[in-house]
Amino acid sequence: MQERDTFTISDLASDFDITLRTIRFYEEQGLIEPQREGRQRIFNRRDRARLKLILRGKRIGLSLSEIREILDLYELARDEASQSLKLLQLLSDRKQQLEEQRRDIDAVLSEIDMLEQHCRTVIDQMTDKPVHAG
């Protein structure tokens, strides 16, 4: 009752609900390197696990190159500590990015509020009728 240890590209695509193109793209980007049987791609459990990590990283918002860095550490050093350290760094960077975006959004929202107020003031003066839609 052993789990299958090799998969076709279609197997993984349906398992993770992604397209064949996506998997081939990740390979092209160096995130996975499935075995070959002639031209055919043969994926093992390691590839499957990596693919899972890739998708998780993508969900968090990491770039493919960032994900590759983590994956490489996992392969080369097999040093889980350094891998976690790297992930920690990337997560920190990602949080900083998001916080920066939040500040930008707040700034724009603020400008919009001021512009709206200005428009209402102008309209009030011209029509002598208060416009308070919000």
Added chain:
DNA sequence: GTTCTTACA
């Protein structure tokens, strides 16, 4: 029928 590469959108 399925997968592959290449090239363009």
Added chain:
DNA sequence: TGTAAGCA
């Protein structure tokens, strides 16, 4: 990443 062409 999607899609299409032309193979194996």
